[in-house]
Amino acid sequence: MYKSQKRALLYAVPGMALVLIFVYYPLILTFYNAFYRWNAFSPVRTFIGFENFQRLFSDPVIGIALTNNTLYAVISVIFQCGLGLVLAAVLENKMFSKFQGFFRTIYFMPVVVSFAVIGILWQLALHPASGIVNPFLHLIGLGAFAQDWLGQSTTAIYSIIFVSQWQNIGYIMLLFLVAMQKIPTDYYEAAAIDGATGIKSFFHITIPLVKEMTLVTVVITVIGAYRVFDEVFIMTEGGPGMSSQTLVTYMYRTGFRTDEMGYASAIAVLMFVVLLILTLIQIRVAGTGRSKGEG
Amino acid sequence: MKKKFIAIIAGILMLLLFATCGTAAPATDPSGAGAPAQTPPAAAADAEQEPITLRFLHKWPEPEFRPWFDALVESYMELNPHVTIIAEAAGDDPIKDLLRIVIGTDQQPDVFFAWSGEFANNFVRAGVVLDLTPHLDADGGAWRNTFMRAGLEPYEMDGRNWGIPIRVNSKVFVYNEALFAEHGLTAPETWDEFLYVAQTFRDAGITPIGFGNASPWAACHYITGLNQKMVPHDVRLVDYYFMTGEFTHPGYVAAHDMFLELHDLGFFNPYVNSTTHSMAREAWFMGESAMFYLSLGEFRTIAAEIGPDGWGFFPMPEIPWGEGRPNYLVGAPDGFLVSAFSQHPEQAIDFLQYMTNMENAVSLIQEIGWPSAVIGAVEAADAPDWLIAGVNNLAEADGMALWLDTDIHIRIADVWLPGLQELLEGTITSEELMQRVQAIAQEVRATYE
Amino acid sequence: MKKISPAALIIKIVVLTLLFIYALTIIYPLIWMVIQGFRTNREFFSDTWGMPQVWVYQNYIDAWNFGIRTYFMNSVFVTATSVVLTVITSSLLAFFLTRYSFKISKLLLVFVLGGMMLSPQISVISLFQLLQTMNLYNTHWALIIPYVAFRIPFITFLMRGYFLGMPREIEEAAFIDGCSSFGIFLRVVLPIARPIIATSALLAAMTFWNEFMFGLVFIESDSLRTIPVGLMNLRGTLVTRWTTLIAGLALSAIPIIMVFLACQKQLVRGLTAGGVKG
Known part of the structure; x- marks a missing residue:
């Protein structure tokens, strides 16, 4: 069987070619581009060596962006992975399993909606004069916490991150739910005989047994956090000031707004390095690197 | 179960594909750069002309x-x-x-x-x-x-x-005539009169000036005018040209301070950095603020919203101590x-x-x-x-100051405009902002040398 | 089974309430969106909580005509085409990777799976250059081809796992009956792999439907834009008509929520099979 090997290569060609030309080649091109000063509309390209890379280290906005990406990652891990895990555990509990379908559907709903919808919607909702968030806070007696959410550099990035959590917790929760459904029920029953129920069994059975999935979700959220673009671009475009810039939004801005395609490419290279380091850490932690994919 | 599901998916895909047939034709049209235009047979005279x-x-x-x-x-x-x-x-x-x-x-x-x-x-x-x-x-x-x-x-x-x-186009302050009349005010001609008018409204509990700076070109248009009035004409032109810009004249800091004063005295509506220009304008239409800084091109919208009467306008008031040329307008x-x-x-x-x-x-x-x-x-x-x-x-103006953000090098504008949001927020001072502008101007000069 | 103690009942009620409040924070903004779409601008500004005095359907009609219709059709076309191409190329590739052993097979596997780690965001500028030199800029293919290319590694990875687990007996029988390898792929492997194909198609469709950055950079014409970028454009166009814009948001969200509700089970299964989004 499967011997006419030369012809068999044809099966691989379309996919391989696409990946080679549109995934790998652009990456090489990005490195190459980063050594030049050029913009999108002018034919002039000047070779400037490592100047773009040197600038990365003196540019304060790069610092802001990296900080914001890291904040995004940390908060996302805490809320999406943490809260997602807790929610999943609660819904898996016998007491609530009747309602699981209902809550799962609702919590997951924002995941399928485009962020363009969610971002614009929350931008309106977060506006202090015409939105609904501040009136809601007043309503529940937390009026003192009302803020100009997207209009202050101290709160803008957090507000964006909040909306991102709002959208994605349901997704992570779902992944945990599936992992938990694979835990045999007799584990819990045996634990119950030993007197471990509820919170105790959560810590002693659930958490250890969804370790793999925890790793998967952490990887997803962290890598996602360093790739953030839509959320910031749609809600604040990096403002006020430069306070909510992330690596990708800043790359976009330098490339397509301030005519520095070369510098933007250098930022892309920086991103590549950051993501590479994260991936290597992930492989290291996972041991074999085969932790992805539960199915 | 599985079969049914596959059938559903296949059905959806087919539907999607069919649904797009209608759009595919017009959609591809603009993409074909050289797509020849159909010459209507009726236009016989033009038939020989190449599409x-x-x-x-x-x-x-x-x-x-x-x-x-x-x-x-x-x-x-x-x-x-x-x-x-x-x-x-x-x-x-x-x-x-x-x-x-x-x-x-x-x-x-x-x-x-x-x-x-x-x-x-x-x-x-x-x-x-x-x-x-x-x-x-x-x-x-x-x-x-x-x-x-x-x-x-x-x-x-x-x-x-x-x-x-x-x-x-040019930028002017429009004002609500009824509110002005109610408080016995007339259109101000000098900066001091302007501050007085604003203070009067402020004291009466009315927002003096509607302002939305979610996109910071809004603040930039104020600065366009104030720079023009505070900085000597020739100095400003030299600074705005990217090969020679230094931005060291003290008039720039003064201009920013005067702008910031409007904010710090509470003359603007709150939440300027998250309010859009059009949101703030809507509030002015509804009589919630007395004045609004907008362009001639928006006059028709005003006429459509609140009618041809009941509002007036005045150019940015003169600043007697400013070193720029008098009787200039902001506009382009x-x-x-x-x-x-x-x-x-x-x-x-x-x-x-x-x-x-x-x-x-x-x-x-x-x-x-x-x-x-x-x-x-x-x-x-x-x-x-x-x-x-x-x-x-x-027509009566002696000259125009072009929009600052499109009149200076994009990289300088890209530091300056976000800086104006920070200025309003109070996280930086006018001096600090101008230092940033000087630094980036120097970087831009160096790039092209 | 023990009876529920009063303490457990209280816990149950408290937790249920919390779950319900959280559900409200998700559902309410969506409902708010649909309702505001029926109000006038002035109503929206004077009281953002209120119900419409008169239900203004016109907002929805306007939003549809100002662009949502075009964007919607474009999104459907781009998504459907990309999904079909992704599934075809990936299944062929996975078939090759699991059924043939060349010397370079391992290398190819690493090459394909390595593609999973590369972010589209990093390549946006060079891809823009590339598409431009290929005269694809500002066509739907400028979206479809990169979408497919960036999804192939992951979908191939999914399918490869499934193909490896398939029993070989039927394939062998088909071979003895004189089936060519392509015949086996088409008549034996693909039919058996239907669940993973459906899963892959759903996962890919979700990514393509919501993709934003490529849509922003690789398309210039409004008539070619997809929903996410089109909405951004509408925000710039309807600067003074918030409620029409909100109606547009609702119109973009509702169909996808309906689809989700309709094939929730499959989507859930697909997502969990993948464990990776975006």
Whole structure:
């Protein structure tokens, strides 16, 4: 069987070619581009060596962006992975399993909606004069916490991150739910005989047994956090000031707004390095690197 | 179960594919750059003329304005059946990115919007803009003489003309006449009077000035005027040119301090950095604020929202101690450039000549209430009083200060404008902002040396 | 089974309430969106909580005509085409990787799976250059081809796992009956792999439907834009008509929520099979 090997290569060609030309080649091109000063509309390209890379280290906005990406990652891990895990555990509990379908559907709903919808919607909702968030806070007696959410550099990035959590917790929760459904029920029953129920069994059975999935979700959220673009671009475009810039939004801005395609490419290279380091850490932690994919 | 599901998916996919058949045809049309236009058989006279496709990119996609451009394109194509014009419109902010992206591609528009000043010069220096001087000068300058000087001049660089103005816009303060009358106030002429008026409203519990700075060009237009008034004319021009900019004159800091004072004294509505210009304007329409800083091009919207009466306007008040030239306005023409790579430059220019002929200039005024850059159009159009007043105000000014963000190098603007949000927030001072501007100006100078 | 003690009942009620409040924070903004779409601008500004005095359907009609219709059709076309191409190329590739052993097979596997780690965001500028030189800029193919290319590694990874686990007996029988390898792929492997194909298609469709950055950079014409970028454009266009804009948001969200509700089970299964989004 499967011997006419030369012809068999044809099966691989379309996919391989696409990946080679549109995934790998652009990456090489990005490195190459980063050594030049050029913009999108002018034919002039000047070779400037490592100047773009040197600038990365003196540019304060790069610092802001990296900080914001890291904040995004940390908060996302805490809320999406943490809260997602807790929610999943609660819904898996016998007491609530009747309602699981209902809550799962609702919590997951924002995941399928485009962020363009969610971002614009929350931008309106977060506006202090015409939105609904501040009136809601007043309503529940937390009026003192009302803020100009997207209009202050101290709160803008957090507000964006909040909306991102709002959208994605349901997704992570779902992944945990599936992992938990694979835990045999007799584990819990045996634990119950030993007197471990509820919170105790959560810590002693659930958490250890969804370790793999925890790793998967952490990887997803962290890598996602360093790739953030839509959320910031749609809600604040990096403002006020430069306070909510992330690596990708800043790359976009330098490339397509301030005519520095070369510098933007250098930022892309920086991103590549950051993501590479994260991936290597992930492989290291996972041991074999085969932790992805539960199915 | 599985089978049923597969059937559903297949069904959906099929539906999707069929559903798109309807759109595929028009969708592919604009993508085919050289798609030949169908010559209607009726146009026998033009049958021999080669079909021409022009791409046209402007910046007014709003339902208030876009129809005028659509009608213009439509009527031009009727007059020239061999010409197909593909019109695109992108809003004020997106077009800044879109232009940069599209100009380097094979989808480059033949005729495209660009702000005057450095924004257009940037493209001129890159060699992507056609020199229009010979066309303006043809027939003893027949075309040139139809335009106001204030419309053409900002599109000049190195003594050549690169852009054709469609309107001359300027920024003024509009005010609610009823509120002014109620508090016994009149339009202020000097900065001190202006502060007094604002203070009066503030004391009465009315927001003196509506202001939305979610996109910081709004603050930038204040600074445009204040810089002009506070900094000596020649110094400012030297600074604004990217090869010589230093921005060390103390007038800049003073200008920012005066702007910041408006905010710190509570003359603006709250939440300026998350409120958009149009949101704040809506509040002014509803009488929630007394004054609003906006452009002549927005007058028609005011007339539509609150009627032709009940509001007035005044230019940015004079600052007696300022070192800039008096009687200058904040404003600039809006206009179009022609691509240097256009396959049909003659046709593109013909389209621009059509766009700016008297008939269309009059229509521009009557249909969308814009201050046309064509001399005599306002008179010919029997324009509403508010527009005549606005245009007269323009004519009486000694000069114009172009929008700061499109008049300086983009990298400097990209530091300056976000900085204005921070200034309003109180996270930096005027001095700190100007230090940043000086630093980036130096970096830009160094880049091009 | 023990009876529920009063303490457990209280816990149950408290937790249920919390779950319900959280559900409200998700559902309410969506409902708010649909309702505001029926109000006038002035109503929206004077009281953002209120119900419409008169239900203004016009907002929805306007939003549809101002662009949502075009964007929607474009999104459907781009998504459907990309999904079909992704599934075809990936299944062929996975078939090759699991059924043939060349010397370079391992290398190819690493090459394909390595593609999973590369972010589209990093390549946006060079891809823009590339598409431009290929004269694809500002066509739907400028979206479809990169979408497919960036999804192939992951979908191949999913399918490879499934193909490896398939019993070989049927394939062998088909071979003995004189089936060519392509015949086996078409008549044996693909039919058996239907669940993973459906899963892959759903996962890919979700990514393509919501993709934003490529849509922003690789398309210039409004008539070619997909929903996410089109909405951004509408925000710039309808600067003074918030409620029409909100109606547009609702119109973009509702169909996808309906689809989700309709094939929730499959989507859930697909997501969990993948464990990776975006």
